Amino acid sequence: MGRVLVIEDDERIGRLVTRALEGGGLLTERASSGSAGLDAALRRDFDLVVLDLMLPGLDGRQVLDQLRERRPEQPVLVLSAVPEISTRVAVLEAGAADFLGKPFAVAELLARVRARMRPAPGGDGGRWLRIGPVHLDLHRRRVTVDGVRVELPLREFLLLQHLMTRAGRPCSRDELLADVWGLHFDPGSNVVDVSVRRLRGRLDRADRIETVRGVGYAYAAD
């Protein structure tokens, strides 16, 4: 479950925000001043920090700068009543992951928070793929089944990757042709079927590819 730190001095808005986030299934923590917030952010791990710009004592901008300095990988979503474009730009350039002006709709805040907490596109959100005994390393293009290495040719690896990332959902031949083969038209042959067969053969007993009649193939979800 995601953990969010809310740094906001205004009691009313603070409540509003934490309520909204908790309603969205997130764990929240609250800090009412810049220094307390910075402290909490440095001491513990949060998936996201929601930071108000106008704060007593240590200013929100200073908190952001400190955070970027001492924990550059920490994503921060900045809230602010300041409407100027220059402020937004400055905050984003300073490293904030997102900016939302006040007044804001809680639904939009929640949606933006969620967007920021999604598995990072290039990050390790994609390096490893594991379902049951089958384990893919996307970087090294390696497969192990029950810890034993299995050599897969390129096409079969891409095919397996596509199916596993969409486990439980059937994938049409067209979809596979487009993503695995890069073909945006039907080559008029059963390449997909043949490749699936070869892949099945190589996975042997670990094979979890199901054929969905009239549609395509699906990897059995966990």
Place this chain on the structure above:
Amino acid sequence: MGRVLVIEDDERIGRLVTRALEGGGLLTERASSGSAGLDAALRRDFDLVVLDLMLPGLDGRQVLDQLRERRPEQPVLVLSAVPEISTRVAVLEAGAADFLGKPFAVAELLARVRARMRPAPGGDGGRWLRIGPVHLDLHRRRVTVDGVRVELPLREFLLLQHLMTRAGRPCSRDELLADVWGLHFDPGSNVVDVSVRRLRGRLDRADRIETVRGVGYAYAAD
């Protein structure tokens, strides 16, 4: 340098956006319809897609859905004149990385685009490798030189990856044999040399592999 695809049918806004992004040091490409944009996004690699919601033919929302379906890791920033909060929320929940309402300030757009292209917070673990014009995608095992795809066989890709991650440092043949070939002994042949040659040939003018006499090879640091 970052590569951005702008999908926008309005000629004026399209110009405005691409100009702004190029002014910010980004490479842009333009598509004037949903289907053309989707096509380009699927066929080539972009660091970010800027997508207008209102498009002729294939709607922006459909483009987003297709993209999420077929290339879930592709970050998308949605532009829209629709002011409703529900639209923003729906778009973000549908997987867009960001949302910016029209009319917008080009400065803010540029700042948001940059924010989305920053290395992913979770430590992107090295999905992308880029030195000068040569760009590796470790997940997709793809190489582009000046944005143009170059097909590399497995061995040559691994070799290039090893050298680029250690750019500026010479790598001995033993080291390469161990990491790229998995051989912990000398096979008594010049496999490494031959593979380097082939790789050089394929990189052509972009080749930055230097031979370090008596040691091995090194990729020229940036």
Place this chain on the structure above:
DNA sequence: ACCGTTCATGACGAGGCCGTCATCCGACCG
């Protein structure tokens, strides 16, 4: 300038990848 060492280069060929096709089989329907 000479010569040994190191690297570059071109050619060869076994093996594997992968697209195609023809045929077989099993599922679903009447």
Place this chain on the structure above:
DNA sequence: CGGTCGGATGACGGCCTCGTCATGAACGGT
């Protein structure tokens, strides 16, 4: 139970990959 359609299977072959070797070129020390 027979027909039809979609998928499974086995075989074939072109092409690419990649390890090997022989030879030529470049370097560096004396």
